[in-house]
Amino acid sequence: MATIFAKTDFLSTLRAYAPWAVACVCLYSLLKAVYNVYLHPLSRFPGPKLAVASLWWQAYFDVWEKGSLSLKLVELHATYGNIVRIGPNQLHFSRPSAYHEIYSSRNRWSKDSHLYDAYVDTSSRSTFTLLDYESAKKRRDFTMNLFSRKSILEVQSLVQECVDEMCDNIDDHIANKKSINFRRAFRCCTLDTICSLCFGCTTNALSASEFRSPVEHALETALSIRRIFKHIPGAMTLILRIPPDLLTYLQPDTKGHLEMNKMLVEQVRGIFANPQTLANADHPTVFHELMKAKDQSIFSEQAFLDEAWLFLFAGTDTSSDALTVGTLHVLGDHHVYAKLMKELLEAWPKLDDRPRYETLESLPYLRAVVKESLRFTHGVVTPLTRVVPPEGAVISEEFIPSGTVVSMSNIFVHTNEEIFPDPHAFKPERWLGPAAGSLDNWLVSFGKGSTELHRNQSCALRDVPRLREPLPSVRHAAEWCEPVGLALGRRVHACV
């Protein structure tokens, strides 16, 4: 009896106070919005009032409008100028010089949690999601070795094997007069390459019929979910706590993600239970490098898993997008196609005598095509946020106060008319002229500065197409695309 009375009391108290609580929250939000618009230290910077008032504007844009923030930013800069306030505490820049001011290797600015927390699935973080520079560097120092030029040259046959498997599967499509989804083909190729290179295992994505691999599909789905979860802190962690069977029942697209996770968990547990298993590997993997860590924050099953997932996410889309877009443009432009084929045929007269990477990297037109493909896909278009350090900073000739979240999307560099005249045209030649050397400074697909893992690779990139990408396929792709194009007409292009 007493309990019933207590419950009734509680409910009636709740009913009495709930409207007041809601009113207080609304009033607080309103006052905060007014403060953000008129009194905040960034109030002198222009921007849409709703964006400046609250981060909900970005959430509305991403979740409700399903728009592209980067494209919206182009509009905003056209209206408001070089610096736009896109959140209460957030500025976005468009002048190319600002890119180097924000992402300079001298800066060791922290990453901003609002963006990077969307990529944290567990209580621990990976090199990518660790916010402060020093902790990320400590972790990155281990895996960097795997991507030195020397290491990459030693494992080039692994990349070739994946490319060959992709080409075989494509040949089957041609023989069966089936159209080919190049995007999926390249995604499966980069996925299998990364698994083989980084973990010494495979998901067999490349042998999947029509390149419909569950893991590839799950990676794709997870990316689009993250854009929404960025605005709901902890959502991803919560979802991954749902029992796997229930999750696949509720959301069948997650099947591949769970399969991949199971495979990695088993591998990592196996390594921890018996580190000797690594001795049997054909080549060093991410796990070999991480095993060298003495620090408990790195030497744990969870940290190994976090890094493994990072490599899968970081390497699959970025590389396959560049390959897809590059192939599409090469095939769509007879002049580019003919020039590339001529160069490749001279260096690679017999299809079965595959040249080594060292030969391919010395081909100037191929290099130019790769760079133009990287420029066209931008790497990452989301503005990667950094936090201005306690002493403040000057960016784009303006003093920016400490704690401000600053960023610049790569697209503002890559489509700048002064740096890349006629920026929306695919012109590999721009990388070959007398001014080409200075252009490299403006190829920012890999970011600049603090992402040292890529600094290593960008060095290689300066001289070469990166080995980690299955570039030898360009010649092979060009060879089979001609007959496929004839046989299937526009369908091939339509599904790219």
Ligand code: HEM
């Ligand atoms: C065309 C290919 C690629 C592009 C354009 C690209 C671009 C980028 C960019 C822009 C970042 C920096 C993100 C930030 O600053 O927050 C990044 C980070 C990273 N990428 Fe890539 N990436 C590519 C391929 C790969 C591949 C193949 C791998 C591994 C197999 C990889 C592994 C990583 C890792 C581990 C990080 C985090 C490292 C760190 O924050 O220091 N990437 N990538």
